Amino acid sequence: MSEFPGAAARWLSSTSNRTFVLWPVLLFSAEAALQRGAPEIRFWPLPLLALGYLQYRVVGNYRLREGGGGPGVEIPPERLVTGGPYRFCRNPMYLGHLIFLAGLALALQSWLAAAVWVFHVAWFHRRVREDEARLLALFGTPYSEYRARVPRWIPGLF
Numbered sequence: 343m344s345e346f347p348g349a350a351a352r353w354l355s356s357t358s359n360r361t362f363v364l365w366p367v368l369l370f371s372a373e374a375a376l377q378r379g380a381p382e383i384r385f386w387p388l389p390l391l392a393l394g395y396l397q398y399r400v401v402g403n404y405r406l407r408e409g410g411g412g413p414g415v416e417i418p419p420e421r422l423v424t425g426g427p428y429r430f431c432r433n434p435m436y437l438g439h440l441i442f443l444a445g446l447a448l449a450l451q452s453w454l455a456a457a458v459w460v461f462h463v464a465w466f467h468r469r470v471r472e473d474e475a476r477l478l479a480l481f482g483t484p485y486s487e488y489r490a491r492v493p494r495w496i497p498g499l500f
Contacts, residue, residue: 356414361439361462362395366446369455376454383449390445398438401427405435415473422481424488430497432488433473436466437495470494 353359373381402413404426409419427434443462447455477485 357439358398361442362398365443365455365458369446369450369452369458372454373450373452381450381452384451385449387445387448391442391449394438394440394442394445396438397427397441398435401434401438415469415476418476418480422477422484422488424492429492432492432494433466433470436470440466 354364370381405419405423405428406413408425409421409423411417411419431437440459440462443455443459446452447459474489478489
């Protein structure tokens with residue numbers, strides 16, 4: 343039992359665990375409590391949840407294969423990844439998280455879930471700026487040129 347707090351803290355420290363498991367459970371439960379019963383789920387946004395999760399998972403596997411390093415930000419990539427989905431967007435994995443959370447807010451029609459999405463937009467934007475500083479220090483000019491060529495978030499917009 344003494345290992346449980348450490349294991350729980352490690353599990354919670356994973357952004358993907360929080361996005362794809364914890365937030366859906368918490369938000370569904372909160373909406374059930376607020377509505378005094380199971381919330382009505384809109385089905386049309388559910389493909390956004392699938393798209394967001396699949397984007398995160400497929401792009402993550404691509405990044406690990408092409409760039410090396412670890413699955414998180416603690417172990418940086420060994421090689422700069424600029425191909426595949428990274429030729430359109432510098433942060434497709436983080437974008438997958440945001441697509442998933444947007445789908446969750448729409449499926450639940452929840453202002454609380456929308457607030458969680460807005461918080462994560464700001465949180466991921468701050469995290470990206472920190473990642474960019476690390477990648478610039480690690481890869482120098484090639485990363486700077488990549489950053490000038492490829493948008494941070496949405497291809498063709500920003």
